Amino acid sequence: MSKVQGGMKCVKYLLFIFNFIFWLSGLLVLAVGLWLRFDPNTVKLLTGDGAPDTFFIAVYILLGAGGLMMIVGFFGCFGAVRESQCLLASFFACLLIIFGAEIAAGVFGFINQKQIVEEVQKFYSSSIADVSNPNDTAIAVIYHQTLNCCGGSTSDMSTTLCAEAEENTQDCLTAISDFFDEKLHTIGYIGIGIAGVMVIGMIFSMVLCCAIRNNREVI
Numbered sequence: 473m474s475k476v477q478g479g480m481k482c483v484k485y486l487l488f489i490f491n492f493i494f495w496l497s498g499l500l501v502l503a504v505g506l507w508l509r510f511d512p513n514t515v516k517l518l519t520g521d522g523a524p525d526t527f528f529i530a531v532y533i534l535l536g537a538g539g540l541m542m543i544v545g546f547f548g549c550f551g552a553v554r555e556s557q558c559l560l561a562s563f564f565a566c567l568l569i570i571f572g573a574e575i576a577a578g579v580f581g582f583i584n585q586k587q588i589v590e591e592v593q594k595f596y597s598s599s600i601a602d603v604s605n606p607n608d609t610a611i612a613v614i615y616h617q618t619l620n621c622c623g624g625s626t627s628d629m630s631t632t633l634c635a636e637a638e639e640n641t642q643d644c645l646t647a648i649s650d651f652f653d654e655k656l657h658t659i660g661y662i663g664i665g666i667a668g669v670m671v672i673g674m675i676f677s678m679v680l681c682c683a684i685r686n687n688r689e690v691i
Contacts, residue, residue: 531659
């Protein structure tokens, strides 16, 4: 027999629906994280000796959050159906931990956004500094082809690697900044969305948990 009646039963089913959506959101976050990790253009730009890996750290945090969201969403659904006070309290605690992790990841991304871009720009600049090195030349060519750019500045357009570039070709430092800013903003928007959804879930879970406890005390 159901432990909650009336309006609380509505909260129970709302929490179940929320958790199902939360599980789907975790699946979406996981999919976006995998896309950012294995996106051919990103992999090309961050492959090679000395390539910075700070960007991938943020992606790994996103992947971890997505996987954890799927697990927590499943147990949240189970707890809502069974009306288990223990499971709902555990669900709330897990949401609080994920929420804290999301805040930490957001702060990490915000603080290191410029650092990530600057590290990639330095990596590219070092590759065009010595065109006599075949490995560095190959890295520079990858950046030119992937971002449709050439040179670290307008003055670099006269170098050997940029000799055949069109006059209005964008410099690679600007192209790198635009490319990674877009990726990092995607991670940021997803984090904000997840945080908002989790606050709603925590409210629902605590309301239902308190209703179950109060109903037990009455009985």
